[in-house]
Amino acid sequence: MIGRICAAVLVAMMLSSQCVQAAGADGGDTELRVYEFPVLDLPYNGKAFPGMRQSMQMSNDFYYLLHNSWLDLVAEGGVNDPGNWLNQSLPIFLFDMMSGSLPLGQGWMHEEWHRAVLGRRGMSSHNGIYDFKSSSLVYVDQVRDEDLIALKRDHPDEMVRLHSAGFESQYEQNLEFEKQGFFNNHYPAMGGAIFLNYASNIMYMGMCASGSISGTQTDDANRLDGASIPARDFTGLDCTAWTYDLFRPNEAYAARGVHPSGVGINRYRKFSDLAPEERDYLKKQRNLSFLNLVDPFLFGKRQFVTGSGDWFWNATLRHELAPFGYDIATNVFMKERDGLGIFGAVHFYNNDTGTHPGIEVTLPRYPISLFNKAAHITPRVFAWTQPENLLFRDPSAKLGGLMSVRLDMPIASGWEMYCELEGKTRGWVAGNEYLGGNVAMRLGVTKVLEMKSRWKVAVPEVAK
Template identity: 30%
Template sequence: MTRIITLIILSLCCGNGYGQVIVKDTLPPAFEWSLYLIDAPYMTDAAKTEAIRDNGGTAPYNAGLSAQHYGRFYRNLSMAQATDMARNLHGSLYYGHNVLWNKFVKPVNTRKYILNRVLANITALGTDYLAIKLPYGYAFQHEEFHRAVMTTRHIYSYDEVWSFGKGLDIAVTHVKDEDLMYLKENFPADQVRLSAAGVEGEYRYLQRMREDNFFKQTGYPMVGISLLGTLHAVNYVNLPFTKRFNAITDSIMVHDRQNILARDFTGYDFSAWVYDLFTPNEPYEARGTWPGGVGIKRPVKESDLTPEMKSFLSETGNMQYLNFVSPFMVGINRLQLKPGYYFNFALRSVPASFGYFAGGDFFLDFNNRQMMVSLGVNRSKNLTLPSVELRYYNLIKNENSKFNTNLQVAGWMQPKDQLFAADKAESGITIGVQPSYAITERFSMIADLSYKTKGWVFGNPYLDNKFTGRVGFSMKTR
C-alpha cells in the first residue's frame, strides 16, 4: 500500500512521470449495457411478493402464483438488476459527455486532456444530479437494495421514486407493521441488513463503474458522483450523532399518524440498524406505539440508543472514511507499474448484517490477465474475521472465440448465524461463472451462475445458502 501511495504522489509532483504512471483514458468513448431478464430464484420470490399484495395478505407466502405476478418483475428488481440498470442509465450519460468533449476539446496533449476530463466531469455531475431522481438512477438503486432484502422474505414494498416530483426525499412505503414484526422475529439478521442495504447499494454502484473504467477502459467521468455519493453515505451513517437528529426524527412522526402504509419502512437507516444489531431477540413491537397515532413507532431516535450502541455506530461511521481512499476518486482509472502491467485500488467499508466489512478492492491487469482481488475483515462485537474474493475476467484469451467467461471465487468467516454478539464463527464460500456468447460484434447473450453458502455477500440479497441463475443480454459500443 505504501508503494502505491508513493507512486501516486510522485506522479502528481513530477511532470515527466505523469504519462508513465498515471494512464490517460485515450480510447474512443464507449459504454456497455447489460440486462438480465431471468433472475432465479429472486424472480419467484418477487412474484410471491406480488401475489401476497394482490390478496391483501402478509408474509409468509401462502397465495397462488400466476403469470401476471411474474410479469411485474420490473417493480421488484434484484440487487444485481438494480445495479445493472443504474450502470446502464448513468453509463449512457457518461458516454454522451465523453463524445461531446472529445469533439470540442480533443485530448491531443496533457493540458487539453486534463481540460477535457475536467469539463466532462463537471457536466456529468449535472446530469447525474438529474438522473439520481429517476427510476433506475443512483438513488433508485439505494432504495431497491432495501426492497430486495424484503422481497427475499416476500414482504411487499413500494419505491416512491416512481412518484415523480419527490426530489431526493424518497422513501420505501406500503410496508405493513405485521411484516416487519414477522421479519424481526424470524430473520433478525435480515432485519439488520434491511436498514444497511441502501448504503451497500451506493457502494456497489461505485465498484461496478470502477470495474468498467479499469477493465473496459470506458473512461466514465464519474468523479462528481464518486465524491458526493461517498460523502452522502459517510454522512448518512454518522447522521445519528448530529445535534438535529432527534428533532428531525420527531418531525417524521408528526406525519402519517393514521396511515401506516404511507410511512417509510424505518425512518433514518442507521439508528435503526445499530438498534436491531444489538437487539435480535427483542420483538419489533417493543419499539412502542407511533406517537399520537396508530401502529408501531418505526424510527429510532438517538436517545433510544445505549452507550454501547452509540460506540459501535461511531466505529462503523469512522470506518466509512476508508471509502474515500482511492485514485478513482480523482479520476485516475489506471496506474502503470511497467509496460503491460496496470493496477488500481479502492478501500471499502460497508455496514452489514453482523457488523461491518472493512478492506479494499485491488484491480490488476498484467499482460491482459485481468483480476479484481478483494481483501478485508468482517467485524462484529467479539470477532474480527478474514474475507477474500477473486474475480478473474475473460478466461479465454483466443480473440476469435465467440465464447468467454468470468470466474468468481470467495471465502470468508463471519459470526455464527450472522449475529453481532456471537462468540463463534462460521466459514462460507461463493463460486460463480459469468459466461457470454457473442451473437454479433456488439451484441451478446450473457449468464451468471453462482452458489453461495450461508452468509453475507456484498450485493447479494440472500443471507441463506442459495444457487442463483441469471440470463440476459449485453450491448456494447466497442
C-alpha cells in the first residue's frame, strides 16, 4: 500500500512539473530539433558497436521522435497547452514508463553502457532487452567467467566502472536532454523522461542498500539462472557489486566463491556480503543520489533571465558513481539572447583519501563560415586532477584533461554531416569508454529542423 501511495505521489509530481514547464517556459520564436545518426566512432567501433555516445544518440532520437510526433498530432498548432495534460503530458509519460523495457529506451541504453565497457576490451555480451521477457530483471548475459576474471585482474578500475556505467548513462542522457532544451529550445515534454531516469537510479540505489531486498533479489536470480553460465547477468545488483569491487581492487574475482549451483563463479553480491564500512559507504551514495533532484528542469524551469535581460541561465547538481568513488558536479548553462551559448561544469572527484577538482567548458554549435557556407563548431576543454590510478585508496592525484572539437557542415537542405576529433589523457570522463589515454574520431549525420517553438505563447486578442 505504501508503495502504491508513493507511486501516485511521484506521478502527480511529474504531471504538475509538466504543466509548470509548459506554462512557465520562456523560449524564443523557434526551436532547433536536432536528430543525430551516428555512423562511426573510432577506435571503439573497431571492436564493438554501439559505443556509449552512439547508444545515447540513438535513444535520444527515439524519445524526441515519438514525443514530437505525438505533440504534433494532438497539440493545436503544435503548442504545448498546460491545461490539456490529459491528451499531451499523460500519454507521453505513460509511453516513457513503458519504453524503458523496449529497444532504444532508457533501460536498453542502461544495459548498452555496461556492454560498452566490456566491448572496450573485446568481450562479448548480450543485451537482455532484446529477449522481451516479462521479468523485472534485465540482464547483460552471455558473459564468460574468464573475461570477468581477466578484467578484474588486469583493469580493476574498469571493473568498478563496468558496474556503474548504467547509472552513468541515465544521468548523461538527462544532461543531453537539458542541453537541447536550453540551447536549442527543443524540449518536447521531456520532464517525464528526465524524472524517470532520476527516479530509477535513486530507487535502484535504495534496493542495493537494503539488506532484505538485495538478498531476496539475488537469491531469486541465482535460482532462476541455475547451472547455466551464459544465462547469468554479468554482475547482479549494480551498485552492490560496485561497492564490493571499489573497496577490493586486489581481490581475485574467483574469490567470490562457487555459484550456488556448483557451476562457475558466484558473481552476484548481496548487501550482506559487504563489510560494515562498505555498507555505510553504499548508504552514503544512496543518500547523495538525491542531490540529482536539485534540477530546475525537473520542475519545469528551463531557464532564468539575468537582471539585464541579455542572458539566460540555469544550473543543476550532479552526483555520479566513478571508478574511484564519486563525483559531485555543478552544471551551468548560459546563453546570450540570440547569441553565444556556454556550458560549463565544476567537478569535485572524491575517493577515500581526498577530493580533487575538475572544470570543463563547451561552446555548443558556435556559428562559423566554412567554404562560404554556414557551419557550426562545438569546442570542449576539460581539465582535472583525479586519483592517480583511478582507485579508491590512491593517496595521490594526477593532472589530466580532454580537448575536442566537433564540426557540423551542411550537406543538403536540413541535413548536416558531423566530424568530431577528441583527445584525452588517463582519467574518467562520463560517457567516454576509455579510462586510459585515447584519441577518437566520430562521424555521423544530423537532421536539423528549425520549427516554430512549442513554447511561444500567443498573445490573446483584445476584445472589441
